[in-house]
Amino acid sequence: MNSRRIMAAFPSAADEQVTLANWRQHPYNEWAFRNVRELLPTANIARAPTPAPLSFAPRYLDDVSFADPRGETVGVGQALRASHTDGIVVSHRGQVAFEWYAHGMAPDTPHLIFSVSKSVAGTLGGILADHGKLDPDAPVTRYIPEMEGSVYGGSCTVRHLLDMSVGIRFDEDYMARDGDIMNYRRSTGWEPPDPAIPPSNLRDYLRTLRPNGAPHGETFHYVSTNTDVLGWVYERACGMSYAKILSQYLWQPMGAEHDAYITVDSRGAARVAGGVCATLRDLARFGEMMRNHGISNGRQVVPGWWVDDIRQNGNAEAWSRGDLTKVFPNGNYRNKWYTLDRGETPFAAVGIHGQWIYIDPANETVIARVSSQPLPMDLDLDHMWMRGYRAIAARLAGKA
Structure with missing residues (x-):
């Protein structure tokens, strides 16, 4: 399939049409x-x-x-073309040092950022806490009483949502064609309806999730639904939709140049865990703000104590018992941000299919990259780009 033919005619031929059945498959995902x-x-x-x-x-x-x-040795230009990268913006000391686009991307094109959306949500939590809107240590049911009886009832707290330490029975297998991930996607509208399964919506689905028997807080267990519940908590805390909260408390104060948007289900519930679409330049602004201790354009947008909490805290033991040690063997997770190696300064927001915001405070570098990689998780490409990010930051800092 020639990707240039996809959605190029009016109407497109059946095998060149992007639909809910193929939109996350390559090469349809480029469009x-x-x-x-x-x-x-x-x-x-x-x-x-x-x-x-x-x-x-x-x-x-x-x-x-x-x-x-x-x-084998590869240069940045070769790596960009070989890894299905749609665009990249690199900034050093607050100035854009490198910008590159492909596959129809441009500076004003919003791109789906998948689970980088989670780091946006985690950052927003600190702002709401600083405004007195949110208590990270409160039980989820303080905000959503309807969650009693689900895994999110009882002793489950907002902190457990933020740090992905909910003891939940859920298998986040992106390649599965049935089970938890498919039921979740259908509830968000990301999959075509199945005539054999009654229609569902996101919030009703979240209330059906059950515990796995493990205590909350002890094990890092990556499950996207935790972040959707977090967004629902924010809505109850603020009395407005997630999209409006994100705009009012983060996107506008940060100085975003372009509107972003987020996918919603049949009843308007936002896919907080993975549905944000934004331009690369605004993602670079977001990363630069986090590198600068929450300050954007001279304004303290994210409280500095929350940025410190992201970078200095997290439960290393919970991480070591978790399900992403193959990605970051010595990593950590706090407020929906990854520390890549506890002995180094870089931290990151990461989404499937190759979405990244890499922040290296020591080398004063931020790299925002969006992609349409064929596989949801490709550890070879992720590890290649971690080497690449380090090499780029070292060059910009004059260390290589």
Whole structure:
């Protein structure tokens, strides 16, 4: 299939049409991930009236080299083309040093960021806590009494949601064609309806989830539904929709240049865990704000104590018992952000199919990258790009 033919005719031929049945499959995802609004209902996340300015100091980075999955040396330009990257923005000391787009992407194109959305939600939690709207240590049922009787009832707290330490029975297998992940996707509208299964919606589905017998707080267990519940908590705490909360408390104060948007289900519930679509330049602004201890364009948007909490805390023992040690063997997780190695400074927001915001405070570098990788999780490409991010940051800092 020639990806340039996909959705190029009016109408497109059947095998060139993007649908709910194929939109996350390659090569259809090259078009789909930057045109989500044409496939799913969405809610708008309004930009700032006056965007935070960007300054540019271009650097040549194509020759920065690192090892590819086969152990062979590859340059940045080669790696971008070989890894289905749709775009990348690299900033150093607050200035854009490198910007590159492919597959129809442009500076004003929103792209689906999958679970980078979780880090956005985790950051928003700190803002709401600082405003006195949210108590991270409160039980979930303080905000959503309807969750009593589900895994999110009883002793489950907002902190357990933030740190992915809910003792939940859920198998987040992105390649599965039935079971938990498919039932979840159907409830969000991300899959075609199944005539054999009664229609569902996200919030009703969340109330059906049950415990796995493990105590909350002891094991890192990556389950997207935790973040959707977190977004619902925010809505109850603030009395408005998640999209409006995100715009009012983060997107506008940060100085976003473009509207973002988020997918919603049949009843308007936001896919907080993975449904945000945003431009790369605004993702770079977001990353730069986090590198600068929560300050954007001279304004303290995210409380500094929350950024410190992300970078300094987290439960290393819970991580070591968790399900992502193959990705980050010495990692950590706090407030929906990853520490890549507890002995180093970089931290990151990561989404499936190759979405990243990599922040290296020591080298004053931020890298935002969006992709349409064929596999949801490709550890070879993830590890290649971690080597690449380190190499780029070292070059920009004059260390290589």
